[in-house]
Amino acid sequence: MLMRSTSTLLAALLAASLFSGCNKEKAPAAGATATTPTPTAASGEPSPDTVVATYGDGQKITFGDLNDRIKDQLSNLDKQKQQLRKQGLEGLVVERLVQAEAKKRNLTEEQLIKAEVDDKIPQPPEAELKKMYEEAKERLPPGTTYEQVKPQIVDFLSGSKKQERAREFFAELKKNANVQLTLPEPPRERKTVAATGAAKGPENAPITIVEFSDFQCPYCSRANESVEQVLKAYPNQVRLVFRHFPLDFHQQAPKASEAALCAQDQGKFWEMHDKLFANQKALEVPALKGYAKELSLDTGKFDKCLDSGEKGSIVQADLAEGKKVGVNGTPAFFINGILLSGAQPFDEFKSVIDAELQAKK
Template identity: 50%
Template sequence: MLKTLKTSLVVLAGAAMLLSACKKDGEGANAGTTPNAGAAAASENPNQPVAKYNDTTITLKDVDAKIAAQLRQLDKQKFELRSQTAEQMVLEALVKAEAAKAGKTDEEWVKAQLDDKLPKPTDEEINKVFEENKARMPPGATVESMREQIIGFLQKDKGREVAMALFNDLKTKANYKMLYEAPEEPRVQVAAIGPSRGPADAKVTIVEFSDFECPFCGRGEEAVTQVMEKYAGKVRVVFRHFPLSFHANAPKAAEASMCADEQGKFWEMHKVLFANRTALTVEDLKKHAGSIGLDQAKFDSCLDTGAKKSLVDADTKAGGEVGVTGTPAFFINGKLLSGAQPFSEFEKIIDAELKKGG
């Protein structure tokens, strides 16, 4: 559970930036110490010499063109850091005022609010967490032996939700408004190649780079489902693969989905794989194929021979070329939306795109 005001604020402020995507170790870790890339780009001469060899000079413009995607990401991280810090400052001031009214310290007031509203995990919730994570449990572990740890996990997760609701209420009452605007997201040319849902002539095309073993990708699919429901006939979603190197089973799972696609059942396999993120060994994948009614012999041959590996590799290469460093990553008519963002973030971009298209 969230024990102090500082912990609560840090968790909430950092959640969107740090806990919304699967990334390689160290990815984004230097955001706080990186020079102001956006300001530097605006104030420096693009023709400024950076390096020279023989009779050739490399300019700042040459360098920036090579790392354009990374520079855009740095600008976005700078915006997130500033806006989240500003929000944290507002919350600290609002909490301090409420605590003073109640005659408590800031930490005492927040703890009292959370303790009062934090629900006790049910047996059903505890059993569900145990079953979903059984493969990671110590040998011989039972629900009872892991009960306290699971309760702690669930309370921490629910505590975050309760704290978010509390702080949102404080902001609403104080007429909170974020005035700092995000940098304009440039459009990136991304080939819409791969399994898709929605009409080919849709006004909005979303190209998604994802990883079946990434927990955040599973969460991202919830928003995508909402998108397809609200914008039926107006949005097309194209799925491309970006299995991360530290997810051992992700590459083969990606191949399995394409083997299923060969039999016309990509989306059925897609659903099963995300629902069974911790069961993606080759043996598991073959069982999943059977569960959705695929021709087992044909699927097994496709998977065992690596027939779809080149397709997965091509997707991964394409993702890297347009600046994808973690999953999920969505390009909405070429505009990047990184991480498992809430449906509201998709709405903002999609509505703006539909408005432009008439």
């Protein structure tokens, strides 16, 4: 099937780059509460004063009452619809470009993807393949040989590199074709979010990004690449403020946040921040204390700070602030109060930042 490889790569690309985050429902993080707009006649919805239920002695519930009751959920649905449209548009554009490029080179789409993606990723060393096989052998069906599972191991170890190369190739195609996405954006809601916490960037920067994050969330770790790109691209225009939002199903995240705050007392918040994200599968208290030692912190002060739980109140205050402004998944970024949720690519940040900078001229 010619499109199988292309579609698989597209799915991986889009899933990894658009609207990904940690939350209970495994769905795009909900945005901040918004006032439900009055439906138009064209929407096919009842008018706000339409009675949708009665009870008691002539008491009524209107369609407007119902919308007000579920306005958060409706707002989230609107955001998901826009996100799906953007994701679908991105996929459609890339599919068309791949088809055109394959035709131009007199190749099938599968051959094009193989040449530009698969063939440009070196196979992992044999020693690494065998090591993974030995580590997984006990969990494999009895009698499973190395040669039988080698292709799957290669795919597993090469997968992320192939996704990255696919992103690069698709970006090249879009650049060469001068792709301009003109899908209309709905009005962006702006929230007032306190920029309190560890920060990078000039204090008087015209753009402030407040990030709510969870050290155990893999999407938060993935988002760091985009955030670093933003800081490099806008060194004088952007200030980043980090706030803590450990999700309740990430049991080690609260203590990891406390560890970062204890490190902040010794001037090494960002060093600990990077260390925690680099070691997301090892966030137990002994490991946290080990990271403090690796960072040459005063371990006596750090251990006392961590064991006392004295930073827990700061973490809880950040959680409360995040919930107040509509955060229910991580990472969540407020760019001058405008919500951008999930592990977004650099271009998503850029579109909001450039619009904000233009508005300030």
